[in-house]
Amino acid sequence: MVLSKYFLFATLLMALVQGDDNNPTGFLSIDCGSLDSSYVDETTGFTYHSDEGFTETGENREIVNAYKVQLQTNERQFRNVRSFPEGIRNCYTLKPTLGDQGTRYMIRARFMYGNYDNENLAPTFDLYLGVDFWDTVLTQHAWNRVNKEIIFFPKSDDHLYVCLVNTGHGFPFISALELRPWVDGNQTYVSKSGSLGLFQRSDLNPAIDQVMRYKEDVYDRLWSPLTGDNRFVPINTTKGNNITKNIYQLPSPIMRTAYEPNITIHDDNLGILIDPSNSSAPLLYYFYFHFAEIQELRKNESREFTISINGNLTHGPLVPIYLVTNTVISTSGGTNSDGKIHVWLNRTQNSTKPPLLNALEVYWLTEFTQQETNQADVNAIQNIKSAYQVTKNWQGDPCAPKAFLWDGLGCSYGGNSSPRIISLNLSSSGLNGVISPYFSDLTMLQALDLSNNSLSGTVPEFLANLSSLRILNLKKNKLEGPLPSALLERSNDGLSLSVDANVMGNLTPPPTTNQTSSSAEDWCRKNKFVVSLVASVEAFLLQFVLSTS
Numbered sequence: 030m031v032l033s034k035y036f037l038f039a040t041l042l043m044a045l046v047q048g049d050d051n052n053p054t055g056f057l058s059i060d061c062g063s064l065d066s067s068y069v070d071e072t073t074g075f076t077y078h079s080d081e082g083f084t085e086t087g088e089n090r091e092i093v094n095a096y097k098v099q100l101q102t103n104e105r106q107f108r109n110v111r112s113f114p115e116g117i118r119n120c121y122t123l124k125p126t127l128g129d130q131g132t133r134y135m136i137r138a139r140f141m142y143g144n145y146d147n148e149n150l151a152p153t154f155d156l157y158l159g160v161d162f163w164d165t166v167l168t169q170h171a172w173n174r175v176n177k178e179i180i181f182f183p184k185s186d187d188h189l190y191v192c193l194v195n196t197g198h199g200f201p202f203i204s205a206l207e208l209r210p211w212v213d214g215n216q217t218y219v220s221k222s223g224s225l226g227l228f229q230r231s232d233l234n235p236a237i238d239q240v241m242r243y244k245e246d247v248y249d250r251l252w253s254p255l256t257g258d259n260r261f262v263p264i265n266t267t268k269g270n271n272i273t274k275n276i277y278q279l280p281s282p283i284m285r286t287a288y289e290p291n292i293t294i295h296d297d298n299l300g301i302l303i304d305p306s307n308s309s310a311p312l313l314y315y316f317y318f319h320f321a322e323i324q325e326l327r328k329n330e331s332r333e334f335t336i337s338i339n340g341n342l343t344h345g346p347l348v349p350i351y352l353v354t355n356t357v358i359s360t361s362g363g364t365n366s367d368g369k370i371h372v373w374l375n376r377t378q379n380s381t382k383p384p385l386l387n388a389l390e391v392y393w394l395t396e397f398t399q400q401e402t403n404q405a406d407v408n409a410i411q412n413i414k415s416a417y418q419v420t421k422n423w424q425g426d427p428c429a430p431k432a433f434l435w436d437g438l439g440c441s442y443g444g445n446s447s448p449r450i451i452s453l454n455l456s457s458s459g460l461n462g463v464i465s466p467y468f469s470d471l472t473m474l475q476a477l478d479l480s481n482n483s484l485s486g487t488v489p490e491f492l493a494n495l496s497s498l499r500i501l502n503l504k505k506n507k508l509e510g511p512l513p514s515a516l517l518e519r520s521n522d523g524l525s526l527s528v529d530a531n532v533m534g535n536l537t538p539p540p541t542t543n544q545t546s547s548s549a550e551d552w553c554r555k556n557k558f559v560v561s562l563v564a565s566v567e568a569f570l571l572q573f574v575l576s577t578s
């Protein structure tokens with residue numbers, strides 16, 4: 030049973046590796062700020078794309094040469110960055126390409142400042158995944174490589190926003206964005222609820238002092254080398270690459286090496302101190318201990334140990350099996366009184382050998398609770414944005430979070446339901462062309478201000494279908510009459526409608542002579558039009574009088 034499950038996932042993974050573009054299906058790799066539109070990465074063999082088309086703002090910058098020459102061959106993505114000197118929130122829009130809800134993804138954002146702006150001030154800024162705060166990016170030094178990674182279920186299969194938010198500590202920037210589907214039948218890195226953000230992923234006693242990733246790791250996790258001091262004794266096996274994998278699919282080169290405690294210096298126990306002081310304070314940590322026995326023990330030898338976190342015994346006694354990967358998961362709430370997490374692997378009394386550890390991952394649980402804007406509203410406003418090539422800084426989710434509401438939009442926020450767009454003000458926004466039918470897709474709209482643009486054509490009847498609409502301002506455009514009667518009816522029924530006089534002019538055969546706005550007014554007056562509206566729509570009268578004075 031276990032075996033057949035393993036084969037199933039192995040086959041699935043094999044299938045994934047057959048994607049287009051050199052990339053396994055659903056893998057998306059973006060080299061932010063790259064000047065090459067695409068290239069094949071030497072280490073992974075993945076095709077990396079430039080971020081053209083994934084973001085609308087920011088500028089390409091190059092890190093300074095002194096840092097560029099220090100990069101390993103598998104770190105090409107750090108050579109360029111995209112920097113965002115303008116605006117508070119700037120976003121990337123990705124599409125989870127497997128396209129069915131229920132697929133988990135791992136997303137990774139990578140940052141290396143590299144003094145690209147010659148300011149020698151490594152910035153700190155916030156990162157959002159969609160509408161939710163993800164983490165703070167603290168770059169600290171020009172040479173630091175910062176990775177933010179999270180395993181999550183996308184809220185929508187239509188779009189995935191990754192947003193960088195300027196918090197007043199330098200301009201946000203980004204080096205790379207990597208999206209990986211996590212197709213494992215929900216077997217690994219499962220949390221009760223929420224998503225798992227990576228805190229640390231370490232290869233203890235690394236065979237080479239370099240980050241390991243794809244192709245060694247089918248999931249393209251990044252394994253950071255963790256080199257211990259003389260309190261740790263490095264051990265390894267020469268028994269080749271054949272360490273039996275479990276569902277976590279740890280690469281053999283990671284499992285082939287491990288640390289034991291240096292019993293001459295300390296005692297028989299292996300301690301790991303985790304300092305989360307610079308990360309947002311999560312409530313729950315998930316620990317993944319990966320181990321395999323890599324020494325051939327004699328008959329009279331044994332290795333047995335317990336795992337405890339902050340003094341709480343979480344597992345044991347455990348006996349690693351020779352050349353077989355075993356993964357043990359522990360959760361721990363919070364830190365000790367010293368602000369740190371103390372992990373101990375302690376030898377049991379019966380054990381002749383000290384504990385060992387091959388690899389360790391620490392995640393923190395994060396709950397993404399913010400609601401995204403109603404999908405139909407998102408589609409409508411996106412269509413409006415592209416129809417008129419709106420040049421406002423309209424990025425990420427339109428309504429959420431509230432602090433980053435799109436300029437010109439008003440939204441309603443109702444507890445557990447999706448925010449809805451209830452007002453749209455595109456006055457003086459340089460709009461050309463006819464009034465787009467997409468406006469009528471914003472079905473909750475209460476106010477629409479399109480005044481002072483160059484909109485042409487007639488006023489469309491579909492605007493009358495917006496049943497909540499109370500304010501409609503179309504003044505100072507190049508619109509023509511006639512005004513649809515349905516809209517006129519609405520204006521008798523509480524809609525404050527503002528249009529230029531000439532639009533009114535076409536209600537019945539207009540004056541064919543040399544027409545001015547005042548002749549249109551005369552005409553309207555003759556038709557008792559204004560009079561009939563006075564009682565119900567003060568706003569309209571006000572606008573009308575103003576335009577003709």
Ligand SMILES: *[C@@H]1O[C@H](CO)[C@@H](O)[C@H](O)[C@H]1NC(C)=O
Nearest residue numbers: 130131132133182213214215
């Ligand atoms: C994984 O979990 C999600 C959410 O609970 C579910 O929609 C999906 O069907 C699951 N996938 C598999 C393969 O079980």
Ligand SMILES: *[C@@H]1O[C@H](CO)[C@@H](O)[C@H](O)[C@H]1NC(C)=O
Nearest residue numbers: 235236237263264265266286
């Ligand atoms: C494995 O251990 C031996 C000593 O026991 C050492 O000489 C060798 O360099 C180690 N190899 C690796 C890859 O760590």
Ligand SMILES: *[C@@H]1O[C@H](CO)[C@@H](O)[C@H](O)[C@H]1NC(C)=O
Nearest residue numbers: 259260261262263291293294
């Ligand atoms: C273990 O500790 C002793 C005493 O400090 C030291 O001489 C030895 O080099 C250490 N072993 C390793 C592998 O660092």
Ligand SMILES: *[C@@H]1O[C@H](CO)[C@@H](O)[C@H](O)[C@H]1NC(C)=O
Nearest residue numbers: 267268269270271272273352
């Ligand atoms: C790996 O295991 C297979 C059998 O499972 C064996 O034939 C092969 O020699 C092993 N390779 C190494 C390098 O140990």
Ligand SMILES: *[C@@H]1O[C@H](CO)[C@@H](O)[C@H](O)[C@H]1NC(C)=O
Nearest residue numbers: 167169303304305306307308
């Ligand atoms: C936390 O941030 C401070 C200030 O940037 C830095 O000095 C310190 O080394 C950081 N601590 C850790 C554990 O990263």
Ligand SMILES: *[C@@H]1O[C@H](CO)[C@@H](O)[C@H](O)[C@H]1NC(C)=O
Nearest residue numbers: 327328329330331380381382
């Ligand atoms: C195990 O037996 C070997 C001899 O076969 C001996 O040298 C060694 O000290 C013994 N180890 C332990 C822990 O008793």
Ligand SMILES: *[C@@H]1O[C@H](CO)[C@@H](O)[C@H](O)[C@H]1NC(C)=O
Nearest residue numbers: 338339341360361362363364
């Ligand atoms: C240790 O275990 C106790 C009892 O299960 C629990 O109340 C406490 O929160 C745990 N402490 C940590 C640091 O996990």
Ligand SMILES: *[C@@H]1O[C@H](CO)[C@@H](O)[C@H](O)[C@H]1NC(C)=O
Nearest residue numbers: 296298337340342373374375
């Ligand atoms: C594990 O060992 C350390 C160091 O020897 C000790 O401080 C700690 O109390 C031990 N933990 C348990 C649960 O025995």
Ligand SMILES: *[C@@H]1O[C@H](CO)[C@@H](O)[C@H](O)[C@H]1NC(C)=O
Nearest residue numbers: 331333345346377378379380
């Ligand atoms: C430890 O050894 C004692 C005696 O040698 C034995 O009775 C006991 O079952 C062992 N305990 C474990 C956990 O193996």
Ligand SMILES: *[C@@H]1O[C@H](CO)[C@@H](O)[C@H](O)[C@H]1NC(C)=O
Nearest residue numbers: 454455456476477478500502
């Ligand atoms: C739209 O915005 C302009 C300023 O940009 C403002 O004068 C006008 O009152 C707004 N319209 C509505 C309906 O709020």
Ligand SMILES: *[C@@H]1O[C@H](CO)[C@@H](O)[C@H](O)[C@H]1NC(C)=O
Nearest residue numbers: 456457458459480481482505
């Ligand atoms: C109308 O728009 C133009 C630019 O499109 C702007 O210069 C002007 O100030 C706007 N007028 C009003 C009244 O907002």
Ligand SMILES: *[C@@H]1O[C@H](CO)[C@@H](O)[C@H](O)[C@H]1NC(C)=O
Nearest residue numbers: 540541542543544545546548
């Ligand atoms: C409108 O009439 C004025 C004089 O009353 C004349 O100067 C102007 O050319 C006419 N315009 C058009 C478009 O006929």
